[in-house]
Amino acid sequence: MIDLSAFQDALGIMFSSVGSWGWIVPGLIVGLVFSAIPGISITMAMAIVLPMSLYMDFFSAIVFLTSVYTGAGFGGSVPAILMNIPGSPSSFATTFDGYAMSKKGEHNEALGYALFASTICGIGGYLLLLLVVEPLADIVLRIGPVEMFAVAIWGMLLLGSLGSTYISRGLLAAAFGILLGTVGMNTAGFTRGTMGIPVLLDGIAPIPAMIGLLAAGQLLSLAGRDYIIEAEGAREVSVRRILKGCWGTLKFPGVLLRGSIIGIVIGAVPGVGSSIGNLIAYAETKRTAKDSATFGKGNPKGVVAAESAVASAEGGSMATMLALGIPGGGATAILIAAFMMHNIVPGPSFIETQKPMVYAIILNNIVQAIVLLAVGIGFIYVASNIVRVRTRYVLPAILVIATLGTYAVTGETAGPITLFVFALLGYALARYQYPVAAVVVGILLGRMLETEFLRSYQLSGGNPLYILERPGALAIFAVMFASLAMTAWGKRKQNKAEAEEEAAMLRLQQEDAARGAHTTASKG
Amino acid sequence: MTDFTRRDAFKITAGGLAVAGGLVAMPSIVRAANYPSRPINVIVPFATGGYNDRLSRAFMPYLEKEIGQPMVIVNKPGAGTQLGNSYALNQPADGYSILCTSAAPYIPLTVLLQNAPYKVEDFAMLNLPSRDYTLAATSAGSEIKTFAEVIEKLKADPGSLSIGVQPASADYANMILAFQAAEIDPTKLRIVTYDGGGPARNATAGAQVDVGFVGGEGFLPLKSKIRPLAIFAGEKVDWFPEAPLVSESGLKTDFVEGSQRGWAVTTKLRNEQPEIYKFLVGAVERASKNPKAIETLKLQELATTWYGPEASDKAYLDNAAKMAKYVDLLK
Structure with a gap:
């Protein structure tokens, strides 16, 4: 639990280093801009600014980098909502309902929902972190391959909610995606499907692949239109409507809470990161919602669920980093490097000896989330103006920026080549009505599914009863099946009720008809 | 300022071409005399934030002072350093690119297991200050207290303990060698593979696996969560x-x-x-012996020990030879 005297010292650090606060706004802007560029992930944005932070003092450097982290967590959702192209994998689930809202002319509200969900859950994640930073870290270390495999399966359930005309093509597309996700050297040291290309030893780079797949179909469909939003009257950019969206977020406390819990836990697990949390949060919210049929058609709850998981994952990931010195994902790996470059090694001894500093970092992150609200509104106000630009100018610009984005960070042509190949693939998939989104889910989860399944197999020596020794995994599977069963039960009841209603309607109609016939007969 | 004619432009271009032509034609000996006349690239075949990246950034200011030119760090991660190594070999041999890398085990491994298009001997060491060793460890709360106990238990039943390790690594080779020496059949062990030292360490500290075989240095921040059982080194390791x-x-x-x-x-x-080459060796030596550099890097848990090019090359080639000898264990 929280150590009060350390907390007071932390406040002291906060106020005695007011100069460091000046780095919050630049950090947020850097994070927002970089991650809004399709092709640059949160990790890359932080890797770009890491050398810069070397020249700052410790607290300023950490404030700056965590501000980039906070800003980047939200930035990716802007292109996701406005153009159906996620800025980074962690905003993939945001496209489902965010873009659908944009098409209806509700882009202002959608961005507002995303921003406020991001802010509230970012704060929530860190508040929780303040209380449980140490116990959480210990739990995280106990999460093994079987538990992780259960989480990956849970992520795959999202496929059920993507919806496509043909179930068979959806499953085929997902299987294809998983296959693509396993290209490269696997955890046991076997190399598959690299075609002798050294770059592919690390697997297919998920970001250019995802953008290629999604952008190709999207840009082609946009090319047929003059503007992103067809109705002229809807192409307005209004702070009032953005704020309305912000305010609307508060109407879904359940969605926010569920998204946050999923985000924190998954964000805290080393090596997973926020790109899976948002998929699970979206799928869970959709499946348990009463109005699940409207998801994917512009239901604000979809946006809120996805964004809440992304924002709270930051807190979870920071917990693992601070308490254990283990990176939860790429972004915290960069943060650890920044700590080390300032002669501080995060981990159990750091948290024991420097508790006030740990608290100060957490508190500063809460401040950042609040500042993000103001900076974010400004940012989305500027960014939304894209809906007023003709697509003939927007499309080439996006293509160029996305290509540069995949090239700029590593300086390797592998990024743009992957983008191009997957753009062709995406076009072919869309042309033959295979759901592109299912392929993306497969690519994002394929590696994890395989790795964790293989490790579970190795660990158990092939004995399936091993799962009985893992209460955590059993609990995850139990919750998953209970949730599925409840949905099925609810659906059945709903169907029954609908069927009854229909039958009653039919009876009424028949009676009406009979009466009509009767009256006409009596008349005649 | 605006009376800049086309003729001037032509003159400048022609002059530039002449200078460039001269540079190309200049014998290498003259180039060496002017060396270094521009910034030097440090190729790090890993992403930002890894050990080599941190080492290069922390050491850079001291090396810059000795070389007298600024240095630029170029991160070229991927394919177990193969991409960065190939990139380094493709640069002109003019001294304007040097490598900061985990020479062993990565260069031998890419050659032996990935058929990398270069040889181990294509690289010459200036100095390899950081030496890591395989550590067999268990979680702090484990019932296992010594490495002898591990051997005893596995001899009785090879499936009784699970083992975490990164495949195709020096750690893997050391694990197999140890169990072969103890006459334990490695095919009957419950070996769990991890694609990196980090995940293998987390699994060890979290008691996901009973024993982990992984580079010891990375365990330092997690020291309180593990119990060291055996380190695969010839003499006590000072860190x-x-x-x-x-x-x-x-x-x-x-x-x-x-x-x-x-x-x-x-x-x-x-x-x-x-x-x-001699100039670079001297610069690295003086920077490595700079008391300020030693102090700063020590705080960041980075090594500065000066072994020199001969000893470093020997250690690197010995490692490569041993890897080649035991390559069948790695596959």
Whole structure:
């Protein structure tokens, strides 16, 4: 639990280093801009600014980098909502309902929902972190391959909610995606499907692949239109409507809470990161919602669920980093490097000896989330103006920026080549009505599914009863099946009720008809 | 300022071409005399934030002072350093690119297991200050207290303990060598593979696996969460003195040294530009012996020990030879 005297010292650090606060706004802007560029992930944005932070003092450097982290967590959702192209994998689930809202002319509200969900859950994640930073870290270390495999399966359930005309093509597309996700050297040291290309030893780079797949179909469909939003009257950019969206977020406390819990836990697990949390949060919210049929058609709850998981994952990931010195994902790996470059090694001894500093970092992150609200509104106000630009100018610009984005960070042509190949693939998939989104889910989860399944197999020596020794995994599977069963039960009841209603309607109609016939007969 | 005619432009262009032509035609000896006249690239075949990246950034200011030119860090991660190594070999042998890398085990591994299009001998070491060794460890709360106990238990039943390790690594080779020495059939073990030292360490500290075989240095921040059982080194390791040597368990086993990290150039540079090579060796030596550099890097848990090019090259080639000898264990 929280150590009060350390907390007071932390406040002291906060106020005695007011100069460091000046780095919050630049950090947020850097994070927002970089991650809004399709092709640059949160990790890359932080890797770009890491050398810069070397020249700052410790607290300023950490404030700056965590501000980039906070800003980047939200930035990716802007292109996701406005153009159906996620800025980074962690905003993939945001496209489902965010873009659908944009098409209806509700882009202002959608961005507002995303921003406020991001802010509230970012704060929530860190508040929780303040209380449980140490116990959480210990739990995280106990999460093994079987538990992780259960989480990956849970992520795959999202496929059920993507919806496509043909179930068979959806499953085929997902299987294809998983296959693509396993290209490269696997955890046991076997190399598959690299075609002798050294770059592919690390697997297919998920970001250019995802953008290629999604952008190709999207840009082609946009090319047929003059503007992103067809109705002229809807192409307005209004702070009032953005704020309305912000305010609307508060109407879904359940969605926010569920998204946050999923985000924190998954964000805290080393090596997973926020790109899976948002998929699970979206799928869970959709499946348990009463109005699940409207998801994917512009239901604000979809946006809120996805964004809440992304924002709270930051807190979870920071917990693992601070308490254990283990990176939860790429972004915290960069943060650890920044700590080390300032002669501080995060981990159990750091948290024991420097508790006030740990608290100060957490508190500063809460401040950042609040500042993000103001900076974010400004940012989305500027960014939304894209809906007023003709697509003939927007499309080439996006293509160029996305290509540069995949090239700029590593300086390797592998990024743009992957983008191009997957753009062709995406076009072919869309042309033959295979759901592109299912392929993306497969690519994002394929590696994890395989790795964790293989490790579970190795660990158990092939004995399936091993799962009985893992209460955590059993609990995850139990919750998953209970949730599925409840949905099925609810659906059945709903169907029954609908069927009854229909039958009653039919009876009424028949009676009406009979009466009509009767009256006409009596008349005649 | 605006009376800049086309003729002027032509003159400048022609002049530029002449200078460029002169540079190309200039014998290499003259180039060496002017060396270094522009910034030097440090190729790090890993992403930002890894050990080599941190080492290069922390050491850079001291090296810059000795070289007298600014340095630029170029991160070229991917394919177990193969991409960065190939990139380094493709640069002209003019001394304007040097490597900061985990020479061993990565260069031998890419050659032996990935058919990388270069040879181990294509790289010449300047200095490899950081030496890591395989550490067999268990979680702090484990019932296992010594490495002898592990051997005993596995001898009785090879499936009784699970083992976490990164495949195709020096750690893997050391694990197999140790169990072969103890006459335990490795095919019957429950070996769990991890694609990196980090995940293998987390699994060990979190008791996901009973015993982990992984580079010891990375365990330092997690020291309180693990119990060291055996370190695969010839003598006590100064950064982990409480780790018992593997020989103390009574087991006689050969082992491969773990990572050897530091500064390298291409052999082509050493052979074709001996003056530049000598200059670089001297700069690295003086920077490594700079008390300020030693102090700063020590705080960041980075090594500065000066072994020199001969000793570093020997350690690197010995490691490569041993890897080649035991390559069948790695596959």
